[in-house]
Amino acid sequence: MVKSVTSLGRSGLHDWLWQRVSAVVIASYVLFMGGYFATHASVDFAAWQALFQNTAFKLFTLVFLVGLSAHAWIGLWTVATDYVKPVKIRFVLQSAVIIASVMYFLWGVQVIWSV
Amino acid sequence: MRFSIYRYNPDVDKEPYMQEFQLEIPAGKDMMLLEALLLLKEQDATLTFRRSCREGVCGSDGMNINGKNGLACITHVSELSEPVVVRPLPGLPVIRDLVVDMALFYKQYERIKPFLQNKNAAPAKERLQSPEDREKLEGLWECILCACCSTSCPSFWWNPEKFVGPAGLLQAYRFLADSRDTATDERLDDLDDSFSVFRCRTIMNCVNVCPKGLNPTKAIGKIRSMLLERGV
Numbered sequence A: 001m002v003k004s005v006t007s008l009g010r011s012g013l014h015d016w017l018w019q020r021v022s023a024v025v026i027a028s029y030v031l032f033m034g035g036y037f038a039t040h041a042s043v044d045f046a047a048w049q050a051l052f053q054n055t056a057f058k059l060f061t062l063v064f065l066v067g068l069s070a071h072a073w074i075g076l077w078t079v080a081t082d083y084v085k086p087v088k089i090r091f092v093l094q095s096a097v098i099i100a101s102v103m104y105f106l107w108g109v110q111v112i113w114s115v
Numbered sequence B: 001m002r003f004s005i006y007r008y009n010p011d012v013d014k015e016p017y018m019q020e021f022q023l024e025i026p027a028g029k030d031m032m033l034l035e036a037l038l039l040l041k042e043q044d045a046t047l048t049f050r051r052s053c054r055e056g057v058c059g060s061d062g063m064n065i066n067g068k069n070g071l072a073c074i075t076h077v078s079e080l081s082e083p084v085v086v087r088p089l090p091g092l093p094v095i096r097d098l099v100v101d102m103a104l105f106y107k108q109y110e111r112i113k114p115f116l117q118n119k120n121a122a123p124a125k126e127r128l129q130s131p132e133d134r135e136k137l138e139g140l141w142e143c144i145l146c147a148c149c150s151t152s153c154p155s156f157w158w159n160p161e162k163f164v165g166p167a168g169l170l171q172a173y174r175f176l177a178d179s180r181d182t183a184t185d186e187r188l189d190d191l192d193d194s195f196s197v198f199r200c201r202t203i204m205n206c207v208n209v210c211p212k213g214l215n216p217t218k219a220i221g222k223i224r225s226m227l228l229e230r231g232v
Helices: A013-037 A044-055 A055-083 A087-113 B033-043 B103-113 B131-135 B154-158 B165-176 B184-189 B204-208 B214-229
Strands: B003-009 B017-022 B062-065 B068-071 B084-087 B094-096
Touching: A013 A055, A013 B214, A044 A055, A055 B154, B033 B084, B033 B154, B062 B103, B068 B094, B068 B204, B154 B165, B165 B184, B165 B214, B184 B214, B204 B214
Parallel strands: B003 B084
Antiparallel strands: B003 B017, B062 B068, B062 B084
């Protein structure tokens, strides 16, 4: 058993499952947005605001942001543990990724709920 | 036939270098790479490599042949393009020429406890297994631990002290799948971290190089499924 403290989950299975489920969430969101742009020839401010005022879409966006943050954390943590060998540099990089993920997520929540 | 062989003797050489060799192979005659290496050793007696059974059973002569890991004793020279570039297995420390230090590879093998564990009292004669249960071990027990798979795996190159590697995981599943083994939970506990099993990115280099035609990626998938079934 290998212990790690900077990973998102506390087990390999936990991270692995989150990575896959969040990938499905991200893909669904991207497909939805693709569909939205394809069916709306010109998206003006009113249409954009109407979309984001819908509570269901707000929740969908929130779940997407959770998925994106978790996906980035797990993915970049894996990249760092593969390629960055000096422990100090790895710790700084991992911390930066975690702080950025949390910040973007909180900022995203604020943006969505201000509409 | 032209050969380019990795040479390094830490007592004498500052750094590794490639040495060119020429070997006359009579027209219409074929031989295994190991036989060619033995003939080259007659030209230069300092050329060092491991070999034993010379028939693909002992797993001693794993090496990197024209960029792909394999066993010299079951690789026909007629299949190889010239010059035949022979290097030691990648990712492990070189002791000398084509001989690598397998300590990390064996450490990972040891970690998965490659022996049958059974808490129940031993029967008078032997622990029986149905033909169907025995069938589940096919494609697992045949591994000869030549290290061709693990040393072709980037995840093992980057984290050889944390990732068990394809060879070790194939053996881990060999005991997880064995109906006579009762330590399934303990074995799965030892593997459920971010490195031991889950560092596999399913690139399947292991399947591509295995000289015995085994499929470690499939075994790793089965371990993941067992962990998932237990954890969901």
